[in-house]
Amino acid sequence: MSRFSSRKFLHSQLCLPIPYPTTKFTDKTIIVTGSNTGLGLEAARHFVRLDAARVILAVRSIERGKAAAKSIEESTHRSGVVDVWEMDLDSYASVQTFSDRVNKELDLLHVVVENAGILTYNFNMSEEDERQITVNVVSTMLLALLLLPKLRETAAKINGKTVLTFTGSWMHLLTKFPEHKAENVFKELAKKESARMMDRYQILKLLGLLFSRELADLTRVSEKGHSIIINNVNPGAVITDIVRNPEGLRRIYAPVTQKLFCRPTEEGSRTLVHGAEGAEETHGQYLDDCKVGVPSAFFLSEEGVQTQKKMWKELEAKLERIHPGIMQNI
Template identity: 30%
Template sequence: PASMMQGKTVIVTGANSGIGKATAAAIVKLQGRVIMACRDQTRAEEAAQDIRQETGADSRQVMVKQLDLASLRSVRSFCEDIIKEEPLLHVLINNAGVYQCPYTKTEDGFEMQFGVNHLGHFLLTHLLMDLLKRSAPSRIVVVSSKLYKHGDINFEDLNSEQFYDKAFAYSRSKLANLLFTCELARRLEGSGVTANALTPGIVRTNLGRHVHIPVLAKPLFNLISRGLFKSPEEGAQTSVYLASSPDVDGVQGKCFADCKPMELLDKATDQEVASKLWDISEVMVGITT
């Protein structure tokens, strides 16, 4: 039904473009209220205006808040604000991602892709957990990628200091997303909060801005990509499904593609690795419990 998300508050990270923006718009169309958590305020405001115009929503139903996942300080300050201002939070969609960027470090010294795609979201989820539990039934949705298959978790070199390959580091961060979802789901059993992941498939977004395509090949690439790749709206379908559909009430720790559960490689559900990654991530982001 068109009012499926009425009365629900949803945070979408990286909602200023691509799948994130399409996810936010779709949730607003289902009458949900969306907080767009983005690094670039100007671009996020423009995206929010687009969504408001498209849906007729007001500035309370589509809000923008500053969140830079490459800064643990920013993550903490964002969560403090949310906890102060929001009585309830029904869905957290960990969507933002850095894709195959050159080697750089976050403010806290983490390799950028692992830092943003995994650690920033790890801390964000941790800090919003009590609010999600108070708002139960509630959901956490984690956007991964089929490219997780090429990744591995090298506990000796999580920051890729000994060796950096941008594609490999992306895959590692997306494998970390799945292991995180798996361990999170285990910890959330019986809490009324569910955690599930998805792989959106190849979508035409500006995530690939660091991937070099020769200028002359650009028009051809754009033409082919329209035939082969999903639109952001199509790419967002599974995120929206996991955020809103009654079909997945109570479903825990699964990964979906095209709105259906998918089989994962063993390395993405390895309980021992997932648990160890969790413990190390806590230390890295400075959670002391």
């Protein structure tokens, strides 16, 4: 089923238990973005419980990050494992500073969980795009490409695999993405007058999925398989504060639908941990309920593949402007 099915959605949300993670992350260094709250915080808590050597919370507020670190240390009874590093996806410069620090200070980097994201129905700009596109797509891919060399270097040093996992969403199934026909899609999405904000989050999650497939296709394959496993995880619908300051009727129905249909935050975060385990068969895949899932019909269509190639060229031009030479990291 590659279209949204409410039956499949409800079965998944209400009847399928998500397995509690037990695979150890012993000796591993892990970065989790957007980890001061929500899914990122609970995933980071699992990594610490599962014996990771070092877990870096990449957050835009050091204060909120420190509170999260304290909560993890108290619940896991492990100290000296969690670090809090500043990174704001609203700013390309902040992403570059963060990746410089990673490259300078970390000898090894085993797992990157690119989880941070925003959802809003209001149109605002940040850097050169609509803000959600900057945060969830462009800066997220900028960070991915800047961290690829360290992930590849680590894979070579340990003679094993490293993992780059993105938090995607089932909501990509809900968009027909008419903007994909524009000559320059990023510019089209940055036009306030024609912005369809009710569909924006669905579009950016589809873009994230297209870009993770392209990146997975482009990264080198060795005889032993992929040295960096790249996948895109759907956590399901999960109780978090992703919609900050809901307006109008949403204030009333959001908490009700969360109670009725959504997974508890910790349960949702198990899907991120599963993605981070980096099984070979997850490379380039959309993961749903902790297994390889079926993405949207558009994603699977020839039109989806062509859109992926066209949009990758647009992204490439953008990232090269931001950080000249970055494409050589692939």
